[in-house]
Amino acid sequence: METLKSVLSSFCTGVAVITACESGGRPVGMAVQSFSSVSLDPPLVCFCPARTSTTWPKIRAAGAFAVNILAADQQELCRTFAVTGGDKFAGVPWRPGGNGAPLLDGVLAGVECDLEGVLDGGDHEIALGRVTALTAHRAGEPPLLYFRRTYGRLPSSSMS
Numbered sequence: 344m345e346t347l348k349s350v351l352s353s354f355c356t357g358v359a360v361i362t363a364c365e366s367g368g369r370p371v372g373m374a375v376q377s378f379s380s381v382s383l384d385p386p387l388v389c390f391c392p393a394r395t396s397t398t399w400p401k402i403r404a405a406g407a408f409a410v411n412i413l414a415a416d417q418q419e420l421c422r423t424f425a426v427t428g429g430d431k432f433a434g435v436p437w438r439p440g441g442n443g444a445p446l447l448d449g450v451l452a453g454v455e456c457d458l459e460g461v462l463d464g465g466d467h468e469i470a471l472g473r474v475t476a477l478t479a480h481r482a483g484e485p486p487l488l489y490f491r492r493t494y495g496r497l498p499s500s501s502m503s
Contacts, residue, residue, distance in 0.1 A: 356376040356377070356378075356488065356489050356490075357376070357378065357412060357413070357486045357487065357488060357489075358374060358375070358376050358413045358421050358486070358487045358488070358489050358494075359374070359375055359376075359378045359390070359410050359411055359412050359413060360372050360373065360374050360375070360410075360411040360413065360420070360421070360424045360447060360450075361373050361374075361375055361378075361390055361392075361402060361408055361409070361410055361411075362402075362408060362409045362411060362437070362444050362445040362446075362447065363401065363402040363405035363407065363408040363409070363443075363444045363445075364405060364439070364443050364444060364445065365401050365404070365405060366404070366405075370432045370437065370445045371398050371401045371402060371405075371431075372398065372411075372424050372431055372432070372445065373392065373396060373398040373399065373402070373424055373425075374421050374422075374424040374425040375390045375391070375392065376489045377389075377390050377391035377392075377467075378390045378410055378412075381471065385473060386473065386474035387459060387471055387472065387473055387474065388410065388454060388456060388471075388472050388474060389469055389470060389471050389472065390410070390470050390472075391464055391467040391468065391469050391470070392467060392468055392470060393466065393467050394466055394467060394468060395466075397427055397428070398427075399468070399470075402470075403458065403461065403470070405443075405444070405458075406457065406458050407442040407443060407444055407455070407456065407457050407458065407475075408442075408444050408455075408456055408458065408472060409440050409442070409444035409445060409446050409453055409454065409455050409456070410453065410454040410456065410472070411445075411446065411447040411450040411452075411453055412450055412451045412452045412453070412454070412486065413450055413451065413486065413487040414449065414450060414451045414481055414484050414485065414486060414487060415484070415485040415486060415487050415488070415496035416487075417449065417450065417487055418487060418494045420435065420447070420449075421487060421494070423435065432445070435447060435448075436448040436449075440453065440455045440476060441455055441475065441476050442455045442456070442457065442475055442476070446478065449480070449481075450480060450481070451479070451480060451481045451484060451486055452477070452478060452479045452480060452481075453476075453477070453478040453480070454472075454474055454476075454477055455474070455475050455476040455477070456472030456473055456474055456475060457472065457473045457475055458470065458471070458472060459471040459472055459473040
C-alpha cells in the first residue's frame with residue numbers, strides 16, 4: 344500500500360472543493376484532488392470520494408453539486424475543507440449557484456453539476472456529474488497543485 348501511495352504521489356493533480364446544500368439549506372463541502380473531465384458530449388466530470396467520507400453522503404443526497412477549482416493562493420481554504428467535522432463554511436464567502444450548490448468566492452473557476460451516477464471504485468466511489476453551468480473567475484492565474492503529499496504551484500514563467 345505504501346509503495347502504491349508513493350508511486351501515485353508522483354502524479355501532480357489540481358485541487359478542488361466539492362460543495363452542495365443539504366435539504367435544509369445547510370452548505371456542505373469537501374476537498375478533493377481526484378477531479379477530472381470525463382466527456383465533452385455529453386459534458387461530464389468526475390471526482391472520487393472515499394467511502395469513509397462523512398460529507399460525501401450529504402452531497403450524494405443533494406443530487407447536485409459544484410466543483411470549486413482552487414487557485415495557488417487558496418491552500419488554507421483547501422485545508423479548511425479537508426478536515427472532518429466542524430463548520431467548514433464559517434468565514435468562507437460564497438453564493439448559491441444556479442443549482443443551489445455553494446460557489447466559493449475567489450476560486451479559479453466553478454463547475455455546477457447534477458449528479459449523473461455513482462460507480463464502484465474500490466474503497467472510493469466514482470461520482471459522475473453532468474455539467475449544467477460554468478464560471479471562470481481568475482483566468483491566467485495559477486492553480487493550487489498537490490504533488491508528493493504537499494501543495495505547490497506552477498512557476499510564474501509557465502503561465503505566460
